Amino acid sequence: MLNYDIVVVGGGPAGMAAAVKAKECGVDSILVLERAETLGGILEQCIHTGFGLHYFGEELSGPEYADRFIQQITEKNIEYKTDTMVLEVTADNKVYAVNSTDGLLEIQAKAVILAMGCRERPRGALNTPGTRCAGVMTAGTAQKYVNIDGYMPGKKVVILGSGDIGLIMARRMTLEGAEVKLVCELMPYSSGLTRNIVQCLDDYGIPLELSCTVIRIHGNERLEGVTVAKVDENRRPIKGTERFIECDTLLLSVGLIPENELTREAGIELDPVTSGAVVDESRQTTQPGVFACGNVLHVHDLVDYVTLESYSAGEGAAKYVLGTAPEKRYITTKGVGGVRYIVPQKVNLNAGEDVKLYFRVGRVYKGASVVVKYNGYEIMRRKKPRLAPGEMENVILKESELAKFAEGGLVEISVEE
Amino acid sequence: MIYDVAVIGAGVIGSMISMELSHYNLSSVLIERFNDVAMGTTKANSAIVHAGFDAMPGTLKAKFNVEGTKLMPGICKTLHVPFKQCGSVVVAFYEEQLKTLQTLYDRGIKNGVPDMEIIGRDKLRELEPHINEIAKGALYAKTAGVVCPYQLAIASAENAVLNGTKVELNYQVEKIDYDENSKIFSICSGDRKIEAKYVINCAGIHSGKVASLIGDNSIEIIFRKGEYMLLDKNQGHLANTVIFQCPSEMGKGILVTKTVDGNVITGPSSIDIGSVDEDLSTNSDVLDSVVEAARLSVPEINTRNVITSFAGLRAHSPTNDFIIGESDVNPSFINVAGIESPGLSAAPAIGVYVKDLIVKKLGVSMKEGYELSRKAPVRFNELTNEQKKELIEKDKRYGRIICRCETVTEGEILDAIHSPIPATDVDGVKRRTRAGMGRCQGGFCGSKVVELLAREHGLKLDDITKFGGNSKLLVGKTK
Ligand SMILES: Cc1cc2nc3c(=O)[nH]c(=O)nc-3n(C[C@H](O)[C@H](O)[C@H](O)COP(=O)(O)OP(=O)(O)OC[C@H]3O[C@@H](n4cnc5c(N)ncnc54)[C@H](O)[C@@H]3O)c2cc1C
Ligand SMILES: Cc1cc2nc3c(=O)[nH]c(=O)nc-3n(C[C@H](O)[C@H](O)[C@H](O)COP(=O)(O)OP(=O)(O)OC[C@H]3O[C@@H](n4cnc5c(N)ncnc54)[C@H](O)[C@@H]3O)c2cc1C
Numbered sequence: 081m082l083n084y085d086i087v088v089v090g091g092g093p094a095g096m097a098a099a100v101k102a103k104e105c106g107v108d109s110i111l112v113l114e115r116a117e118t119l120g121g122i123l124e125q126c127i128h129t130g131f132g133l134h135y136f137g138e139e140l141s142g143p144e145y146a147d148r149f150i151q152q153i154t155e156k157n158i159e160y161k162t163d164t165m166v167l168e169v170t171a172d173n174k175v176y177a178v179n180s181t182d183g184l185l186e187i188q189a190k191a192v193i194l195a196m197g198c199r200e201r202p203r204g205a206l207n208t209p210g211t212r213c214a215g216v217m218t219a220g221t222a223q224k225y226v227n228i229d230g231y232m233p234g235k236k237v238v239i240l241g242s243g244d245i246g247l248i249m250a251r252r253m254t255l256e257g258a259e260v261k262l263v264c265e266l267m268p269y270s271s272g273l274t275r276n277i278v279q280c281l282d283d284y285g286i287p288l289e290l291s292c293t294v295i296r297i298h299g300n301e302r303l304e305g306v307t308v309a310k311v312d313e314n315r316r317p318i319k320g321t322e323r324f325i326e327c328d329t330l331l332l333s334v335g336l337i338p339e340n341e342l343t344r345e346a347g348i349e350l351d352p353v354t355s356g357a358v359v360d361e362s363r364q365t366t367q368p369g370v371f372a373c374g375n376v377l378h379v380h381d382l383v384d385y386v387t388l389e390s391y392s393a394g395e396g397a398a399k400y401v402l403g404t405a406p407e408k409r410y411i412t413t414k415g416v417g418g419v420r421y422i423v424p425q426k427v428n429l430n431a432g433e434d435v436k437l438y439f440r441v442g443r444v445y446k447g448a449s450v451v452v453k454y455n456g457y458e459i460m461r462r463k464k465p466r467l468a469p470g471e472m473e474n475v476i477l478k479e480s481e482l483a484k485f486a487e488g489g490l491v492e493i494s495v496e497e
Numbered sequence: 498m499i500y501d502v503a504v505i506g507a508g509v510i511g512s513m514i515s516m517e518l519s520h521y522n523l524s525s526v527l528i529e530r531f532n533d534v535a536m537g538t539t540k541a542n543s544a545i546v547h548a549g550f551d552a553m554p555g556t557l558k559a560k561f562n563v564e565g566t567k568l569m570p571g572i573c574k575t576l577h578v579p580f581k582q583c584g585s586v587v588v589a590f591y592e593e594q595l596k597t598l599q600t601l602y603d604r605g606i607k608n609g610v611p612d613m614e615i616i617g618r619d620k621l622r623e624l625e626p627h628i629n630e631i632a633k634g635a636l637y638a639k640t641a642g643v644v645c646p647y648q649l650a651i652a653s654a655e656n657a658v659l660n661g662t663k664v665e666l667n668y669q670v671e672k673i674d675y676d677e678n679s680k681i682f683s684i685c686s687g688d689r690k691i692e693a694k695y696v697i698n699c700a701g702i703h704s705g706k707v708a709s710l711i712g713d714n715s716i717e718i719i720f721r722k723g724e725y726m727l728l729d730k731n732q733g734h735l736a737n738t739v740i741f742q743c744p745s746e747m748g749k750g751i752l753v754t755k756t757v758d759g760n761v762i763t764g765p766s767s768i769d770i771g772s773v774d775e776d777l778s779t780n781s782d783v784l785d786s787v788v789e790a791a792r793l794s795v796p797e798i799n800t801r802n803v804i805t806s807f808a809g810l811r812a813h814s815p816t817n818d819f820i821i822g823e824s825d826v827n828p829s830f831i832n833v834a835g836i837e838s839p840g841l842s843a844a845p846a847i848g849v850y851v852k853d854l855i856v857k858k859l860g861v862s863m864k865e866g867y868e869l870s871r872k873a874p875v876r877f878n879e880l881t882n883e884q885k886k887e888l889i890e891k892d893k894r895y896g897r898i899i900c901r902c903e904t905v906t907e908g909e910i911l912d913a914i915h916s917p918i919p920a921t922d923v924d925g926v927k928r929r930t931r932a933g934m935g936r937c938q939g940g941f942c943g944s945k946v947v948e949l950l951a952r953e954h955g956l957k958l959d960d961i962t963k964f965g966g967n968s969k970l971l972v973g974k975t976k
Contacts, residue, residue: 204805
């Protein structure tokens with residue numbers, strides 16, 4: 081049995097930033113466990129630029145952004161093990177992991193930071209009818225084949241879903257000589273960042289069709305084509321709008337699911353909307369000493385926010401270990417009227433600092449107001465030119481404001497048109 | 498070489514027969530058109546070992562089902578095939594269905610089914626806490642279970658190989674000639690030829706076509722399609738036994754059960770699609786109706802938790818029974834046709850029966866010291882921590898996890914690639930190890946499995962297929 085103050089599960093941007101912060105806060109005994117061959121997480125396959133604009137004020141590629149943190153991990157002598165898969169986190173913060181050099185590792189931690197990222201929704205989850213031929217894969221899998229292995233998954237491509245990975249891959253496949261025939265999106269708006277729609281589709285003349293979906297997959301061995309159709313307000317295909325598109329590849333970019341198997345098995349409470357853990361502002365979950373940050377907590381569009389969130393988790397875990405965490409007096413937060421979720425779901429009134437509430441809306445709004453209420457009383461109202469599900473928003477609860485709240489109170493955020 | 502016996506079709510039936518034959522002093526070949534065993538109906542069905550009360554007394558279905566189900570626990574244990582005797586319930590949701598339970602019970606008694614009991618709603622709810630509240634009672638059959646059907650076929654075919662059976666894959670039988678003088682069959686595919694004294698036709702939905710190759714046009718097979726949905730393992734609590742509804746003319750109806758691997762499965766639909774087009778596609782209206790029906794049994798079933806859907810084709814014979822025995826055209830040609838449900842349950846018994854038939858004809862004796870089993874596959878996921886430690890110490894490749902959802906290690910995948918019937922494609926690895934069968938459906942491990950297949954078989958990444966033929970995953974190098 082090994083002993084560490086903090087074990088970090090996952091060595092992506094979230095896990096690395098959390099580890100770095102915890103070290104800065106005075107905890108020395110930290111171990112980062114990563115199942116891939118290298119640190120860096122999903123960023124390692126994102127060779128496009130567009131990372132770090134908010135945090136570093138520069139446009140970096142994914143690996144460049146990751147490298148900045150890998151360097152800090154090395155400089156700060158933070159221990160890590162790659163090629164190491166965490167199998168279990170127990171109710172008393174024991175971590176079981178496995179790799180081929182140490183075999184089965186049993187580690188007693190004082191605090192655990194969950195930073196496992198997320199995975200892409202597979203075809204099965206969509207239940208798209210048709211055959212089960214080769215040539216249907218998630219956009220992220222295609223990204224790995226192209227960027228890491230140097231192989232093309234196909235030549236004539238349809239992309240279902242306009243999430244960022246799909247948009248990025250539309251451009252990537254085009255640059256590699258494939259023909260991207262269509263990006264179709266079930267919703268009446270794209271879930272991707274506006275800048276990606278412009279830079280990845282518009283600049284290459286790739287059509288994006290909204291309120292449209294793939295209703296059938298054709299082909300016995302390799303994909304031969306898909307049938308697409310327009311959908312109505314209830315996302316049901318409209319009869320008579322079906323058309324066949326010949327293609328050998330269907331890439332799916334239909335959402336990401338936080339990778340919370342370890343969390344669930346540990347018995348930690350999950351938020352049904354985010355599919356991530358329920359946390360407070362220090363990103364502590366319902367299991368004392370277990371923290372979560374990054375895409376495992378809720379899906380982020382920008383890695384910059386992942387970094388900031390992970391600093392909170394790293395600091396929270398450090399305080400927990402050092403015994404300097406403030407006493408808990410919680411209020412809860414709740415998204416209503418157009419706001420799908422808020423993270424954190426709980427705020428400690430003794431936090432001793434301003435607290436940022438991150439949230440997402442359920443559809444596109446133009447010129448609407450974000451309204452914050454405390455126990456039903458309006459305490460803040462902000463007019464927004466545009467709100468969209470693809471872009472995470474936030475409001476700040478000032479420390480001075482928190483001082484006025486009472487334990488057990490409720491902060492609600494809503495959108496008013 | 499002239500084989501004593503050629504078995505056509507490497508589904509669970511052909512594989513079981515081959516295994517039984519391989520324990521005797523004879524030479525045999527198992528012929529399959531696909532690039533792996535268990536690629537037909539055997540890989541897509543409900544995977545239930547039925548207790549045996551469905552079929553009418555006196556039918557082959559009834560006889561072989563009851564006998565097969567009796568043999569199943571022992572065979573699975575010997576061959577290291579996942580099997581769980583979880584029992585089944587046929588549920589009466591309405592007052593008038595209670596009669597049906599009695600009818601089924603009585604039929605079961607006639608068929609020789611042991612350990613059945615009609616239970617009331619309380620006992621039923623105890624067994625199945627998530628069953629619809631309106632349920633009135635059920636026929637509980639303790640001998641029913643769930644098995645991994647493709648593992649059963651793979652394991653028995655592997656055992657056959659270990660005992661000297663030759664397996665010929667990628668061999669689509671197109672022509673069969675019979676020489677009356679030498680009494681030898683020539684079984685041809687393109688310009689290839691296999692010669693044998695006896696032929697056993699286990700070609701599943703194509704058994705009618707294969708019989709007609711010797712001029713036996715007596716067998717009509719209709720493809721009766723069944724579609725399924727598979728739910729995440731985290732829904733496993735929804736069913737403990739196999740939950741059936743009362744049967745109607747359309748068959749046994751929609752069932753809900755936990756698979757032997759712990760997922761929840763619901764289906765199958767039942768639609769006749771002719772006898773030409775091997776259409777394995779799924780359809781949204783059909784799947785919608787499956788869910789609706791499934792919710793009568795377990796209202797909590799939610800399509801949000803579906804991880805995949807698939808379809809299988811039943812080899813339905815209008816005679817409504819299995820067709821097993823010598824062809825009228827040639828007594829050295831044995832038909833094992835129309836093996837629809839409960840064919841999987843019956844497979845062990847059919848294997849023994851057909852073996853006896855052949856052994857008698859050839860007059861051969863049992864091999865001394867034949868292999869009873871196969872190498873037990875490592876299932877890392879199921880080991881205790883101590884066993885995991887020990888295993889990785891011995892071979893560090895078991896310390897490298899490739900499939901995160903099902904916790905499958907590199908060592909297990911290499912074992913599958915180097916097994917007696919080697920996995921050559923991604924689905925072959927999947928059926929043998931479960932890599933790619935979990936909730937992310939290979940999103941994470943797919944490319945790693947491709948790398949391992951390429952490396953071990955000395956191929957390039959873009960040579961690797963999903964399931965043989967033209968099912969290539971990659972189309973060449975990037976620029
Ligand atoms: C294709 C794509 C394009 C993107 N484009 C942009 C962009 O242009 N700009 C931008 O700012 N952001 C972009 N993002 C978002 C950004 O990459 C993510 O927000 C960020 O990587 C999330 O960090 P994370 O550490 O939470 O997750 P990840 O990067 O996914 O890291 C999680 C790590 O945990 C490891 N792990 C998981 N489970 C275990 C376990 N049981 N044991 C051990 N290790 C485990 C994983 O291997 C992984 O390395 C993009 C994301 C993707 C996928
Ligand atoms: C929807 C559905 C649900 C079912 N549920 C159950 C159940 O719960 N319990 C149960 O006991 N049974 C069940 N069954 C029945 C069971 O699956 C079958 O009885 C069993 O799998 C049949 O095995 P087989 O070997 O005869 O056929 P297959 O597995 O189809 O094998 C036949 C093989 O022959 C090969 N072949 C065909 N033609 C040629 C040729 N010309 N040359 C070379 N090879 C050829 C095929 O490629 C195939 O691999 C179900 C079936 C279906 C479709």
